[in-house]
Amino acid sequence: MLIKISSELAKKVFEISGQNVYACYQCGKCSAGCPVVNEMDLLPNQVIHLVQIGDERVLNCKAIWICAACFTCSVRCPRDVDLAKVMEALRLLTLRKGIYKLDLRRIENVEEYPQIALIAATRKYTG
Ligand code: SF4
Ligand code: SF4
Structure with missing residues (x-):
């Protein structure tokens, strides 16, 4: 099936994901299946909708950073949309603007966290 990609944001998401x-x-x-949806400010399907209409305000939402990349949505989607990859693409579009979501210098009691948690957070929240 050929589906036209008509918003610039959707094109960027397609290129990355x-x-x-x-x-x-x-x-x-x-x-309905997302395990962290209660912490999100937009539902995952609303994130997709904003990308469909090219609304770049989606890049400012909390949901894309709350997403744990668990792939539950990806396996549930009847249209084979890999939403976890879309979330990752939206995070990358933000990070590529130099907007980082984590400053290690501002974490209190950093020595109390497992190193792997800090490494994972660095990979997700910084460019
Ligand atoms: S990949 Fe993200 S959006 Fe999808 S179900 Fe998991 S946490 Fe929710
Ligand atoms: S079609 Fe897929 S991505 Fe769209 S709302 Fe349904 S499950 Fe979510």
Whole structure:
């Protein structure tokens, strides 16, 4: 099936993730299965919708950073949209602007955290 990618944001997401957000028909199964949805300011299907309409305000939402990349949404999607990859692409678009979400110097009692947690956080929240 050929689906036209019509927003600039959707094109950027496609280039990074290989995912065409216009395949999504907003069934909401991704949001229904997301284990951290209660912490999000936008539901995962709402994130997809904003990308579909090219609304770059999605880059400022908390949801893309709360996403734990667990892939539950990706396996539930009846349209084979890998939403975890879309979330990652949106994070990368933000990080590539030099907007980092973590400053290790501002973490209190940093020595109390496992090193692997700090490394994982650095990879996710900084460019
Ligand atoms: S499960 Fe797939 S088709 Fe349904 S809303 Fe989520 S991304 Fe869209
Ligand atoms: S990959 Fe992210 S958005 Fe998808 S179910 Fe997991 S935490 Fe939720």
